[in-house]
Amino acid sequence: MLLRALTSVLSLVLITAALADPAQAAKQKKTPSQPVAAIYGEREDLMRFASEQAALLGWNEAGLRRLLSQARKLPTVQRLIMPPPAGTAKDWAAYRARFVEPRRLQAGLAFWAAHEAALARAEAQYGVPAELIAGLIGVETFYGQITGGFRVLDALVTLGFDFPPGRRDRSEFFRAELAEFLKLCQREGLDAATLKGSYAGAMGWPQFMPSSWNKHAIDFDADGHVDLIGNPVDAIGSVAHYLAQHGWRPGMPTxxxxxxxxxxxxxxxxxxxxxxxxxxxxxxxxxxxxxxxxxxxxxxxxxxxxxxxxxxxxxxxxxTANFYALTRYNWSSYYAYAVIELGRTLRSFRESAQKP
Incomplete structure (x- = not known):
């Protein structure tokens, strides 16, 4: 089988990596520790937001006020949203090595083998190469293994109502994302009190912010639900659709x-x-x-x-314009090139395994 051949190609490298750093896998899954977080309670500006959203969404106002009052202010989120210290040197080689490495490659090969049909269909429908879809999901969440351990409600309320000083204030953006999160939960029947994601409120296999989920996520397996948390097929189609909506041009190099x-x-x-x-x-x-x-x-x-x-x-x-399209997912040339490099390496392994 192709997957067995691909796995054998990486086995020696993986063994070497494990011997070199046996704790690496545990480190990759570790969620940042969080200091004791205070409950917001019925803070005036948050309750005013609750009343406004209840009127817009047709929700029970008392229920929404109760939900938002249970949000916690997370100092860790406030710290993580800040830019790196001034003078921090960027290092492409080190950045690439975080993503194009044996364990992520093994997970990517397994992901591609398991979802080959969905990746091919997304490429045919939207013109986004399968390798880039696989590369992007690998960079974002290690193929669903690292999707974030913060309660989305806490993250969005913290950044919407207590955005830290010291950088451009983005509180309005996160308040808008909180509103989109409430709409998403209402439409999809999700429990807003339990959903988890990144420190910025991104969720699921592709780490979509709530507004991106509402605008660009699709039901790619046609089961009647758009599920980016438990359904990698929907994630595959949604990534391709997102890039197509942000200027991807089929056939053009990156x-x-x-x-x-x-x-x-x-x-x-x-x-x-x-x-x-x-x-x-x-x-x-x-x-x-x-x-x-x-x-x-x-x-x-x-x-x-x-x-x-x-x-x-x-x-x-x-x-090219396609490199720029990749940066619409994350405003970083390092990020876009890491997606390209991971996808290219996965394709190379697959092609090598298919040769007689």
Missing amino acids: HYTVAVPVDTVERARLLAPDILPSFSAAQFAEAGAELSEAGREHQGALALVELQNGTAAPSYIAG
């Missing part, structure tokens, strides 16, 4: 190799738009950037993407 301009002024000009594709292949050439042959033939806009490597020289790629 990126090309590129040698950056020697002229630092021209290099800075190409880097200025960050991950937003803004220059043609001809403009890359005019600035002194050397694209691969395929990149020189690209008809759309490109972005010069810099991936820092700590104290070593940065890596560069020329990102």
